[in-house]
Amino acid sequence: MTNTPATIFFDVNETLSDLSPVGDAFEAVGATREVASTWFASILRDGFALTAVGTEARFLDIATTNAHESLGASTLNMPIDEAVDAVIAAFSNVSLHGDVAPGIRALHDAGHRLFTLSNGPASNAERMLTEAGVADAMAGFLSVEGNSLWKPARSTYESALTRTGTDFDSCPAYLVAVHPWDIHGAAKAGLSTVWVNRSGANYPSHFVRPTLIVATIDELSSSLAEN
Template sequence: MTFDPDAVDVVAFDSYGTIVDVTTVEEPLADYVDDPAALASLWRERSLTYAMVGNAIDEYHAFFDLIEHALEYALAARGVDLSAEEKADLLQTYHDLDVFDDVHEGLDRLRAGGYDCYVVSNGNREMLDSLIDFADLGDRIERTFSADDVERFKPEPAIYRHAAAEIGAPVENVAFAAAGWWDVPGAVTAGMQGVWVNRQETRWGPYETEPDLTVSTFTELADELGV
């Protein structure tokens, strides 16, 4: 499907890696390891793997719990032994992640152009509440939808369809924007228009399901919607 801006009534966004920068965790990790980027990547990938395996075996735990388990795994895999307090400090970083520079301007333009904006995230409710507060999104985001709502993680279609139903918009009239290559196919499969926010200028796939639109920033998405 080709992106159809005229069909878009509302815009929904992923959170982690799309609105806020998960590589923020590299700074505190640098106090403990020589290669914080590698450990941060392993931590992130393991947490997503836990979520997808949970979907497959019908086992659900709040995403923050998966992040905690993934940190334990990543530290052990790298031979890093930290105290409970040090681990807690690292986990706290997920409540204070840096916001990408284009987010506020992009959301402001979309809202000024008449688009209500939402978040659809694997993050549990507490994580999303802290994200909205720390990222100063309270006046920019209408509502957040969590995997907790359906006890299924993205990219399963259930959470995207749940969000559209709660918003009260036909699923095909929702544009969903995410930086995760695995997230966009979930939205497309659910019936949304999938927008890949290619923040790191990487290649797509090869993967059978293609994004309907690729942008690098929220402001570029606003350009595509003519606002």
């Protein structure tokens, strides 16, 4: 791996983006950070359920619908439609974790080909990386929307490989994510994987183990060189 540039796909939500401002937004409208966590989990739950039966799922549509449900159980300090708008606006304007921009730059400088691969809109990833000054380091911004089922469907990773012209025989391919379910899906599609374990959690034994584990994105370039 030391002298072989790879194609690297990055999950976006939570892997690259810091979602703590979303918790702030829930608190600002009268709910709690726990409600924010439940809301985000419900988006994934419903998207996975739709994927399981082969139905297209649109991230922001689910997020908006489920925000109404999640916030409806709280005593809000504004009308619920305004609260939902505030939460969705916060989600749509989050920034990168502090380790991401230097990590992306180091990987680009090492010759790797970098893409985002999100279940949400590609525009959000492009905005964050542009604001951080590293959009030029990316070869592309990919979303499942209009192209494939949600991750972790195997076909989603295969579609990303096809769309980027990645050939396993000539170019190693990695998926980088904080979510073990994403790691598992990519591994089943034949990709190598990198689990970003910022919290020091234990990796679930029911999922395929990652190829590499890092605590932050800015560790990844050196970890790949040593692998």
